[in-house]
Amino acid sequence: MVRTTFIELDSRGFTHIVDITDSVRRAVLESGLTSGLACVFVPGSTASVTTIEYEEGVIDDLRDAIERLVPADIPYRHDQRWHDGNGFSHVRAALMKPGITVPFRDRALLLGTWQQIVFMDFDNRPRRRRIVIQLMGE
Numbered sequence: 001m002v003r004t005t006f007i008e009l010d011s012r013g014f015t016h017i018v019d020i021t022d023s024v025r026r027a028v029l030e031s032g033l034t035s036g037l038a039c040v041f042v043p044g045s046t047a048s049v050t051t052i053e054y055e056e057g058v059i060d061d062l063r064d065a066i067e068r069l070v071p072a073d074i075p076y077r078h079d080q081r082w083h084d085g086n087g088f089s090h091v092r093a094a095l096m097k098p099g100i101t102v103p104f105r106d107r108a109l110l111l112g113t114w115q116q117i118v119f120m121d122f123d124n125r126p127r128r129r130r131i132v133i134q135l136m137g138e
Helices: 021-031 056-067 077-082 087-096
Strands: 002-011 016-020 035-041 047-052 100-103 117-121 127-137
Touching: 002 021, 002 035, 002 117, 016 056, 021 035, 021 100, 021 117, 021 127, 047 056, 047 087, 047 100, 077 087, 100 127, 117 127
Parallel strands: none
Antiparallel strands: 002 127, 016 117, 035 100, 035 127, 047 117
């Protein structure tokens, strides 16, 4: 059986990180499914979904690491072509990936003790985002 639902949120961009664990957990509980897989996916090419311990220090460390890997203040060919200034956003999202799959059993996500599901917006402006949660199971 497959169930699909969505999370809608407003994001600030520039590596804005939002804990969406409770929303995914709620989707599992409301689905009527007991065991299966939760696929969490963000449509678009400037955002990502991953897991991390959602704690201020490690969130700042992740932002800093992403900035070191893909600096916002260097030239990007995408910007030369489209003049929208978000070339870094596309590269960051491609490296971090648009989605993850989390197993669940007994209507509970099988996450680690300090592991949360996070949405990351890398774009260079605020946006309204829609995240897809597709649940497969029984």
